[in-house]
């Protein structure tokens with residue numbers, strides 16, 4: 822016998838198991854505050870490597886996005902640990918643009934969870950949600 826309720830319970834169960842293995846699957850996504858320092862006439866994201874690893878995104882995508890958003894050229898240190906804006910940018914601006922990136926390119930617009938990946942299909946970019954399966958078109962960075 823297979824009722825709809827049983828089916829839903831099974832789905833729910835499968836979802837819970839999935840939840841245990843999916844990275845950062847809290848109900849709300851709280852990445853740690855990025856560490857941003859002004860050094861002379863430059864602004865450094867000191868925790869850039871940690872940030873991209875938590876967000877699970879291509880460092881170049883995040884760097885390019887932030888560079889455009891804050892209006893400053895950038896360099897990445899060779900080990901990828903720091904992102905350096907080569908002009909002075911207010912840390913509060915950088916922080917707010919990191920949040921914007923998370924909202925646009927990390928959080929699933931359907932279920933609001935961060936367990937997503939970016940699929941680049943030629944000129945079309947899609948945010949694919951590993952939690953609910955939604956595919957949402959996103960703007961190419």
Ligand SMILES: [Zn+2]
Nearest residue numbers: 929932950953
């Ligand atoms: Zn989703």
